[in-house]
Amino acid sequence: MTKSSLTKPLVSTNIISRPRILIITSCTGEKRFKPANQLTIEDFKDTERLTERTKLLTKFSCPSGQMYTGLQHLRVMEGVDILRSRFGKEAVDVKIISAGYGLITEDKVIVPYSVTFNSMKSAEIYSWANFIKIHESFQQAIVEYDLVFVLLGDKYLRALNLPVETHQNQTLIFLASNKSLDCIISGNAKSEVLTFSNADASRFGCALVGLKGQLLKLIATEIREKPDLLEELHNNPQTLEQILNNQPYQLELPLEIPLLTEKKSKTKKQAKNNKLLQEDLSTYLELPLAVNTHLAMQYFIPEWDDKVDVGYDFLQDEFSLNRKAYRDDIYAHEIYSKPNYHGILVSKVVVDKRKSKRADIENIGGIHNFIKFQDKIMGDCGAFGYIKQEEPPYNTVEILDYYEKLKFNYGVSIDHLIVGPFAEPGVREKRYDLTLRNAEEFISKHQKIGYNFTPIGVAQGWSPETYADAVKTLVEMGYDYIAIGGVARTRTIEILEILKEVYQHLTPKTRLHLFGVGRIDALPYFRHLGVTSFDSASPLRKAWFDAIENYHTLSGKAYAAVRIPFVDKQSQRIKYLLSSGYERETLKQLEQEALKAIREYDKGNISLDESLDKLLAYDELLELPRNGKVNPTAKARRLRQHTRLYRELLEVKPWQECECKICQDYGVETIIFRGNDRNRRRGFHNTYVFYKRFQEFLKTENNLDNFNVDSTE
Numbered sequence: 001m002t003k004s005s006l007t008k009p010l011v012s013t014n015i016i017s018r019p020r021i022l023i024i025t026s027c028t029g030e031k032r033f034k035p036a037n038q039l040t041i042e043d044f045k046d047t048e049r050l051t052e053r054t055k056l057l058t059k060f061s062c063p064s065g066q067m068y069t070g071l072q073h074l075r076v077m078e079g080v081d082i083l084r085s086r087f088g089k090e091a092v093d094v095k096i097i098s099a100g101y102g103l104i105t106e107d108k109v110i111v112p113y114s115v116t117f118n119s120m121k122s123a124e125i126y127s128w129a130n131f132i133k134i135h136e137s138f139q140q141a142i143v144e145y146d147l148v149f150v151l152l153g154d155k156y157l158r159a160l161n162l163p164v165e166t167h168q169n170q171t172l173i174f175l176a177s178n179k180s181l182d183c184i185i186s187g188n189a190k191s192e193v194l195t196f197s198n199a200d201a202s203r204f205g206c207a208l209v210g211l212k213g214q215l216l217k218l219i220a221t222e223i224r225e226k227p228d229l230l231e232e233l234h235n236n237p238q239t240l241e242q243i244l245n246n247q248p249y250q251l252e253l254p255l256e257i258p259l260l261t262e263k264k265s266k267t268k269k270q271a272k273n274n275k276l277l278q279e280d281l282s283t284y285l286e287l288p289l290a291v292n293t294h295l296a297m298q299y300f301i302p303e304w305d306d307k308v309d310v311g312y313d314f315l316q317d318e319f320s321l322n323r324k325a326y327r328d329d330i331y332a333h334e335i336y337s338k339p340n341y342h343g344i345l346v347s348k349v350v351v352d353k354r355k356s357k358r359a360d361i362e363n364i365g366g367i368h369n370f371i372k373f374q375d376k377i378m379g380d381c382g383a384f385g386y387i388k389q390e391e392p393p394y395n396t397v398e399i400l401d402y403y404e405k406l407k408f409n410y411g412v413s414i415d416h417l418i419v420g421p422f423a424e425p426g427v428r429e430k431r432y433d434l435t436l437r438n439a440e441e442f443i444s445k446h447q448k449i450g451y452n453f454t455p456i457g458v459a460q461g462w463s464p465e466t467y468a469d470a471v472k473t474l475v476e477m478g479y480d481y482i483a484i485g486g487v488a489r490t491r492t493i494e495i496l497e498i499l500k501e502v503y504q505h506l507t508p509k510t511r512l513h514l515f516g517v518g519r520i521d522a523l524p525y526f527r528h529l530g531v532t533s534f535d536s537a538s539p540l541r542k543a544w545f546d547a548i549e550n551y552h553t554l555s556g557k558a559y560a561a562v563r564i565p566f567v568d569k570q571s572q573r574i575k576y577l578l579s580s581g582y583e584r585e586t587l588k589q590l591e592q593e594a595l596k597a598i599r600e601y602d603k604g605n606i607s608l609d610e611s612l613d614k615l616l617a618y619d620e621l622l623e624l625p626r627n628g629k630v631n632p633t634a635k636a637r638r639l640r641q642h643t644r645l646y647r648e649l650l651e652v653k654p655w656q657e658c659e660c661k662i663c664q665d666y667g668v669e670t671i672i673f674r675g676n677d678r679n680r681r682r683g684f685h686n687t688y689v690f691y692k693r694f695q696e697f698l699k700t701e702n703n704l705d706n707f708n709v710d711s712t713e
């Protein structure tokens with residue numbers, strides 16, 4: 001098969017304000033019409049015969065977008081409709097790989113046929129795909145697009161015969177099955193490959209056959225709510241994982257504890273009382289101290305492939321030579337001389353993201369070698385991943401085996417979340433019993449076989465009393481380590497109400513973990529009530545997800561990072577500016593002057609005002625248009641806010657104060673909001689700060705015989 005010889009940049013020079021999207025999907029067996037005499041592969045081999053036969057089928061003809069009725073196709077088109085309703089019809093194009101017609105647009109009128117790559121052997125796929133020119137048409141089709149979603153099953157992906165030529169300003173996102181990994185090669189484009197198994201399918205509440213379409217629809221829905229995501233996906237396609245991983249969390253509504261969560265107080269007086277009630281946490285410290293507080297308290301960080309390029313060139317903004325992200329990029333704990341966490345939590349859903357990942361982990365000698373971390377590693381199943389399923393997709397025997405083979409230090413029993421709609425009477429009892437039954441089987445098999453890792457039993461519940469009963473039962477089963485699940489989004493005071501009941505059942509040797517709760521201000525209370533460990537990624541993620549609090553400091557004060565986006569990476573904001581008449585050279589000059597200004601200010605070579613002027617000269621252009629036009633009021637508001645935030649940042653220069661390795665090595669670069677290598681490093685710094693503050697807390701704790709309110713911040 002010949003490769004295209006295009007050498008010019010492939011991305012269209014048509015300037016538009018947001019990434020142009022192309023969706024590549026495949027034909028499905030289910031079609032709107034299924035006449036007995038539909039076309040077969042023989043018809044497609046001969047043009048004349050095709051014309052004749054097509055005439056006979058005219059009454060069954062329709063545009064391809066409407067011909068296919070398979071699950072994937074339907075979901076894809078729903079997703080496309082969502083995007084078009086937000087951005088207009090021209091924002092998204094759809095092209096379909098038909099095993100009969102080749103690559104066709106959704107408007108192409110076709111007649112029913114029965115040809116699929118799915119029934120072909122490898123050699124047949126290649127020769128037939130070659131005949132109907134799949135590779136060449138795909139190459140030509142993607143030229144004009146910035147963001148290409150490829151939603152193909154294994155055999156259709158093979159028909160593409162990748163790679164094709166791509167450009168570094170393009171982003172390709174593949175949603176594919178696990179077995180397709182070896183045939184996905186994205187060339188120069190940025191890319192993200194998400195592969196799926198049956199377990200994932202049920203996690204997203206659909207069958208595997210429709211999963212890719214379902215996910216596209218879900219992504220489209222997210223983008224409709226937050227249009228900035230489109231630009232973010234284009235610049236940093238890895239964001240997709242976060243979008244998808246965050247999905248089920250939306251179901252986690254706060255627990256209902258009637259006294260404390262009255263929806264809205266009717267009177268001001270009530271509101272004031274509620275507020276007082278919430279703020280007055282000190283009563284919890286008046287309860288007797290938990291019997292297990294001699295056990296050290298530990299912080300775990302959840303692992304989501306948070307890595308950076310070790311040799312990134314900040315001045316030139318270039319990656320290290322020949323870098324392969326999955327092979328060469330490093331974790332935070334490889335940068336700092338000591339890790340900024342006691343342990344790491346690895347969820348099975350993260351391991352299962354790539355089919356070969358588990359095998360890779362086993363081959364390299366276990367999870368410690370794989371994530372290059374020699375301290376404690378906790379494994380869990382990632383219950384949010386299967387929250388919608390009636391039962392967890394795992395069984396205890398396989399999970400025990402998984403923890404042991406991958407050499408986890410701690411393994412968490414298989415639980416089922418009781419939150420949001422799954423906390424309804426009738427559902428919650430089933431999940432509650434199931435979680436406890438699993439915990440019982442888990443520990444009895446663990447004891448019988450004598451596994452090496454420490455078992456952790458999970459308590460789920462829907463009220464302080466049910467949580468307490470679960471914990472009591474787990475202690476009776478023989479657990480020394482118990483985790484409270486389902487409270488990641490629960491208000492602190494509600495968690496304290498739960499702990500107040502739970503902690504009465506703890507023994508001096510019971511360790512107690514809180515899943516997904518890292519609230520530094522609440523630590524004294526949690527500690528008092530027997531919590532000995534928790535996990536949280538929030539300090540890390542705030543570096544780029546928070547609108548304002550991107551750079552944290554030991555005092556608790558957080559600063560906004562200075563936005564200096566890449567002109568060359570064609571973000572949505574930049575594209576808008578280009579389309580509204582700004583010259584690329586002008587923008588590049590503003591970008592480079594902003595970078596220079598903050599660096600020179602850092603060195604003391606220019607004044608604060610001079611630096612601020614340059615930063616704002618670029619920054620003030622970056623207000624995003626609404627309905628095609630920048631709203632002057634919004635723009636002014638943004639400018640005022642950023643002026644204040646940046647001035648404050650420049651006055652304090654917190655990056656010069658920080659003693660962490662990242663700030664020492666990269667200094668002012670860590671405060672610039674610009675690409676993964678700065679943003680994630682800033683997240684590592686935040687984790688360092690969080691851990692330092694946590695250690696300060698532990699020190700204070702050791703200096704006191706008991707807690708008192710003054711020891712809190």
Ligand SMILES: [Zn+2]
Binds near residue numbers: 659660688
């Ligand atoms: Zn730092």
